[in-house]
Amino acid sequence: MNIYDVSKKAGVSIATVSRVLNGNPNVSEKTRARVLDVMNETGYTPNVFARGLGLGTIRTIGIMCSDSSDPYLAHAIYYLERELRLSGYDSILCCTGNSLENKRQYFDLLRSKKVDAFILVGSKFIELRAKDNSYLVEAAKDVPIMLVNGYLEGENIYCTLCDDRTAVRQAAEQLLSGGCNDILYLFTSYSYSGTNKMKGYRDALMNLGLSVREDYIQNCPKDVLETKKLLSRLDEEGLHFDAVLTSDDALAVGAVKYAHAYGRKIPDDLSIIGYNNSIYSICTDPEITSIDSKVEALCTTTVTTLMGVFNGCNVPSRTTIAADLIKRATTKFH
């Protein structure tokens, strides 16, 4: 079944069938109905390849992320997928892992599939050294690149960001005003959002004229048990901390487990705040106060922006969304 068969059955030309297919208004209602009838009867579906060949586009967006099994990224993928489909676009997902080589390779692969745009999810997708991202800047000349919670300067590159810095600053301020003096800050990576969160932590201390002690800022893999180990070690080494502020809920879970193991009372003796408000945060007892990074809003905004780009609208290249602090039982706020 192809467009010729349909045109023959409906007694029209293939051009008319094509117009019906593409919602072209220059078709009389009578013939449109007749053509649609034939299509339904025969169960005809247009061949995407032929269509892509003619149009040069296939209404498909490439979504890339480092690892779909991270709850945060998994949620983002879910929302992006949903929003894109609502806008009439399909998506191809690629999980690249962390190697730059893979990222590049998969990117090229999607590019060769002629996706209409890219959505790169997570700040870890962007490399720290600018030159390692030049392939993206270069590619953006042909196809728009959207970053969800990632940052990169460039023509035709659009970022939707969460205001991590403010969120962490405010969280730290609440801890400080709640009587915590020695806040340990745990972060997973030096990505854009990672360093931004750290700045928020520093902001809070500096605004109060407090000094930032570098041994209270610790890098830690995004892993529950590793975090528990790290905190146990710091404790045994004699570092005193009465609060743990983290860049990811997984670390906060690790902190809760450390507290259990070392007999520290939460929140009286130790306060804990996580980041992302993911499933992690309600798994523990007590449940974890967490910063909600608004994944859903981030994703809908990204797709809306992208549609703006497609329609030639004047669209901001950078949108920032405020986070929310979700208060649970690992902190004693009023």
Added chain:
Amino acid sequence: MNIYDVSKKAGVSIATVSRVLNGNPNVSEKTRARVLDVMNETGYTPNVFARGLGLGTIRTIGIMCSDSSDPYLAHAIYYLERELRLSGYDSILCCTGNSLENKRQYFDLLRSKKVDAFILVGSKFIELRAKDNSYLVEAAKDVPIMLVNGYLEGENIYCTLCDDRTAVRQAAEQLLSGGCNDILYLFTSYSYSGTNKMKGYRDALMNLGLSVREDYIQNCPKDVLETKKLLSRLDEEGLHFDAVLTSDDALAVGAVKYAHAYGRKIPDDLSIIGYNNSIYSICTDPEITSIDSKVEALCTTTVTTLMGVFNGCNVPSRTTIAADLIKRATTKFH
């Protein structure tokens, strides 16, 4: 840059370029090298649409699941993606949610994209009533359908399953031999794997000549806090249970939280076993004993089988993989 440009630069015909592109052996080494050189110099990549038009295939597999944010499914997606790419196939992901209407719609959408096969992940993807799956059975005439942890009979439909029934039976037997007499069984759905797990629970009791009390089998949404509520209610209603066996780790986390809230000692007073060995299982204190459903093995087997199907090999339509019990601190096995 198209095949004509390359052929001109290399001084050969487009047929020869096409042969190089497709690894056709009927090309002399000299000309092959020359053509490849030109391709590299110019950065030429073949147009997928034109290629698809000619070949009728695009080396792309449609992956469908109900919800990518479920940790189990997220892992499956990750492994499937990886294995497919290693075999030279791309994937398009669709998260359909639970509505049958959506499943059908997205399925047709991928079909119209001419994917070379479908991989449907999770037993919840298959409907309970046989007639609701007839669209799949019908479609399988054209394109192979692989089910990961789902079951459906039909020509050209291949299932890779985890032996849930045995796994749950053995887990229950260990609880029974460890002195638990009143094992509560919590399950999330009546899917194929859901009912299979339940059968395992019944098997264990019946093998020992014990009667199955229906109020010890409870349906529960896949939600931590709902599970906690349900157990609290059952407790208050006076139901006595000394172990909770669940069809998903999320429920097991809820059970741990119930135990904390109601002052029940784990594992002395209450044993808990989860399913899937997901991130959930190490978030709590104590950490949860869980049945490892071998997602990775399931996924690699699925892709291997699919490649067998593509190559016309004689491939089993049903493969079953044994699960593993990962012992942690919510049980007191020796």
Added chain:
DNA sequence: GCCATTATTGTAAGTGCTTACATTTATTTT
């Protein structure tokens, strides 16, 4: 060196769609 094979290369006809432009038909306007 000639013919039969075989290896390599080229020609041209699909593949199923889109769309600029041409043509026909319907609707106004005068």
Added chain:
DNA sequence: AAAATAAATGTAAGCACTTACAATAATGGC
């Protein structure tokens, strides 16, 4: 009712590839 305009439809030329078949070049046997 003719002319002018607008609406609907058709024709045919792409789009970038694959591949059957034809043609040519290389090789080997005598």
